[in-house]
Amino acid sequence: MISVLQLGTIDYSTGLRLQQRLVELRKAGQIGDVLLLLEHTPVITLGRNAKAANVVASPELLAQRGVEVFECDRGGDVTFHGPGQLVGYPIFDLRGFPSSDGKRKTLGAVEYVRRLEEVLIRTCADFGVSAKRIPGLTGVWTDPKPLSSRAEQPVRPADKAAESRDLVFSSGDEAKIAALGVHISRAVTSHGFALNVNTDLSFFGLIIPCGIESKPVTSIEKELGKQVPLQDVAHSISRNFGVVFESQILWLETLDALLGQSVGVPMRPPAELRQLRKEEDTFRA
Secondary structure (H helix, E strand, O other), X not given: OEEEEEEEEEOHHHHHHHHHHHHHHHHOOOOOXXXXXXXXXXXXXXXXXXXXXXXXXXXXXXXXXXXXXXXXXXXXXEEEEOOOEEEEEEEXXXXXXXXXXXXXXXOXXXXXXXXXXXXXXXHHHHOOXXXXXXXXXXXXXXXXXXXXXXXXXXXXXXXXXXXXXOOXXXXXOOOEEEEEEEEEEOOEEEEEEEEEOOOOHHHHHHEOHHHOOOOOEOOHHHHHOOOOOHHHHHHHHHHHHHHHOOOOEEXXXXXXXXXXXXXXXXXXXXXXXXHXXXXXXXXXX
């Protein structure tokens, strides 16, 4: 069972502290697997492998545009989060998900990331955007070729409406539509993915996204030429999580519903994030 909680728009420090608290509870077995879906106020985050030079905007310009900057303990380089982007934080114990080949009782880090990509590929297809992986890179990218022209079809839309479409196109060249960066500690995951839905893409001009200069960034809105309700995308993502992770999905109304009591989320960001975890940590981006 995966419990899904949609939080609306929250600042990054609150989301970070919330993840940390839920990870503690998941490790202690006090909650089950949880998927947080939310938007962030404008923020640039630097993962453990980030290069400061990939933030190309001056501090003055960042302040002018109201963009915060945070270091965090996920894998990966530099990315942007902001309104119109659907961010997902799965707090999963991977020991509850066996590998696809049945050889391991615990889902490995690489296969976990590939499954997150699959969820996002399917979600893009649900809205008529063809998306794919690129070998050697992490994330989800648009595919300018129609699905019907490919020798293989890795995207299998989850609903009948998507299945009825004859062709699903990307409107331009390969462009990144979703970024991933995860942290795994004692088999429990945090951080996750960011899918550009109706995002103001001009914010990505403040950085070199994920340290990759050669490929642009896009959104579902840009690919379709129209905005898509974020709530519809949230429901698509949760449905595809159920399919890809072979789990039932339970939507929760409030955070307190996880335990029936307050989880106590501090509002101030933690100090020295790179020192947060010492034990069995894995980072992927």
